[in-house]
Amino acid sequence: MANAQRIMTLYDVPMWESIERRKMALPRCSACGTFRYPPGPICAECNALDYEWAEVSGNGTILSWVVFHRQYFDDHPQPYNAIAVRLAEGPIVVSNLVGDEPDGSWIGERVTITYRRHLDRLQHAFTLQNQKSTQLNRGEDA
Amino acid sequence: MKPVGMIAKAASVIGIGQTDWPGDHARVRAAQKPHDSYGYAAQAFVGALADAGISRDQIDGLIVGPTTAYERVGELLGLDVRWGGQADAMLGVMEACMAIASGQAEVVALVYGNDQRSALVNYGGADAQGGGAFLSYVYHAPWGFTSQGALYALMARRYMEERGMSQAELGEVAVAQRMAAARNPAALMRKPITIDDYLASPFICEPLHIFDYCLINDGGVALIVAEAGKAERIGRAPVPIHGIARHDLNRGATSLEPRLTDYYQPAQKTVGEAVFNMASLGPQDMDALQIYDSFSLHIPLALEGYGYCKPGEAGKFMREHGISLARGLPVNTGGGHLSESYMQGWNHQIEAVRQVRGEAGERQVPDCRHVHYSSDVAGKAVSIIYGR
Numbered sequence: 299m300a301n302a303q304r305i306m307t308l309y310d311v312p313m314w315e316s317i318e319r320r321k322m323a324l325p326r327c328s329a330c331g332t333f334r335y336p337p338g339p340i341c342a343e344c345n346a347l348d349y350e351w352a353e354v355s356g357n358g359t360i361l362s363w364v365v366f367h368r369q370y371f372d373d374h375p376q377p378y379n380a381i382a383v384r385l386a387e388g389p390i391v392v393s394n395l396v397g398d399e400p401d402g403s404w405i406g407e408r409v410t411i412t413y414r415r416h417l418d419r420l421q422h423a424f425t426l427q428n429q430k431s432t433q434l435n436r437g438e439d440a
Numbered sequence: 441m442k443p444v445g446m447i448a449k450a451a452s453v454i455g456i457g458q459t460d461w462p463g464d465h466a467r468v469r470a471a472q473k474p475h476d477s478y479g480y481a482a483q484a485f486v487g488a489l490a491d492a493g494i495s496r497d498q499i500d501g502l503i504v505g506p507t508t509a510y511e512r513v514g515e516l517l518g519l520d521v522r523w524g525g526q527a528d529a530m531l532g533v534m535e536a537c538m539a540i541a542s543g544q545a546e547v548v549a550l551v552y553g554n555d556q557r558s559a560l561v562n563y564g565g566a567d568a569q570g571g572g573a574f575l576s577y578v579y580h581a582p583w584g585f586t587s588q589g590a591l592y593a594l595m596a597r598r599y600m601e602e603r604g605m606s607q608a609e610l611g612e613v614a615v616a617q618r619m620a621a622a623r624n625p626a627a628l629m630r631k632p633i634t635i636d637d638y639l640a641s642p643f644i645c646e647p648l649h650i651f652d653y654c655l656i657n658d659g660g661v662a663l664i665v666a667e668a669g670k671a672e673r674i675g676r677a678p679v680p681i682h683g684i685a686r687h688d689l690n691r692g693a694t695s696l697e698p699r700l701t702d703y704y705q706p707a708q709k710t711v712g713e714a715v716f717n718m719a720s721l722g723p724q725d726m727d728a729l730q731i732y733d734s735f736s737l738h739i740p741l742a743l744e745g746y747g748y749c750k751p752g753e754a755g756k757f758m759r760e761h762g763i764s765l766a767r768g769l770p771v772n773t774g775g776g777h778l779s780e781s782y783m784q785g786w787n788h789q790i791e792a793v794r795q796v797r798g799e800a801g802e803r804q805v806p807d808c809r810h811v812h813y814s815s816d817v818a819g820k821a822v823s824i825i826y827g828r
Contacts, residue, residue: 302566361598362700363597364647367643370586374584
């Protein structure tokens, strides 16, 4: 087994640098305003090439979630969750829910971005907007 | 009605072959290495040629599966051809039909071998396969999100909640396909299971249980596809291909947009209209379905996407109408990837041919005239209709 690796294309590098600054940014189309995820060289909506890096609000809604009961990576002991979040800016990102978990279904829960230390990097995770406890970011580098 | 398009009924399957899936699986589990991918491909090819009853010299086209090199397979089999290529099962059949319809080839061998089990191929983790073709298979790894099973688990969770399918209803897939495998001497997993067995089985990536996952085993499959007129002249029991269609959803693929919003069903709807139109047939004419089932979820999605039931009713359809050899619309009559063999769609093709020929033994669907094959791997929907 091994640790999980990031995909680091030319266009991913600035995104991970922005996550390291705790201000996740994505390429935003200069012509139509569509955000690109994963970051890439062209707008899939209008095929404009120009873009600027724009910080995301960090607000989103859970579209779906899973719980892994098998270990695939050294750095992810099971069980652990993964969520698909629809960001307010449009794209869907996959991340982890940390802190309180909803009772029952997670779908439709509103979440906010946070950043936590993982090995040698920061990476994003999300917390429920309506936290049940005050120990929000236990175990995090928030 | 006359079929539509130049590839409708342009070609027929005249030969099928497969390796000894259960025997080789037992040998691999006993730490032996019976063959490599090329050895499995070679065995399947020899079987298909014998089944067709033709000589190698009559082959003038070659399609090789994605797990072996095109040239090396051609070299091993001694095949110099005037047309060829490398493709997965569904696109391989499609390309063979197109080559035949356009006069580039007359008799095409399609050959697949895969030693994925003995070669310890991983579909999840740091060395997960498929990232070169599908970025979604590897892009989300930093969050521990890996394996195609997880992609389908994420899709299943939302689908089940939004469309109202229960875990027990999803379990109908694994139970029905195991029933089929129990009647199939070439299947790996033949011990019948119940819905209770399914519900009690461990989760791999929740909400998917281990019985929702395909097997991983070594093996090979081959088909011989010939121009329809020639097939009638030289073939023992030609099975015409009545229609083939394809539609690919690429937009938003890595961020899982088409997977999580419409469950790939817009692609299936488009493909369904095209393939049924081409064949001048409809869902009501299909006697059995073969659905690419890397995971059980493919089955309810296809039932809805192709109009076998209404959107949101697949769970009820599977539970009340049935999808087994015992009742309803038989799906994956050999056991599919879940219980027969994980030949990445190739075993579905030869099962469809066998059913139309009426040579499926204990698992034969009575008076099977038409079989619909469907796959929607990573939102790339393909349908093929085999018939008399």
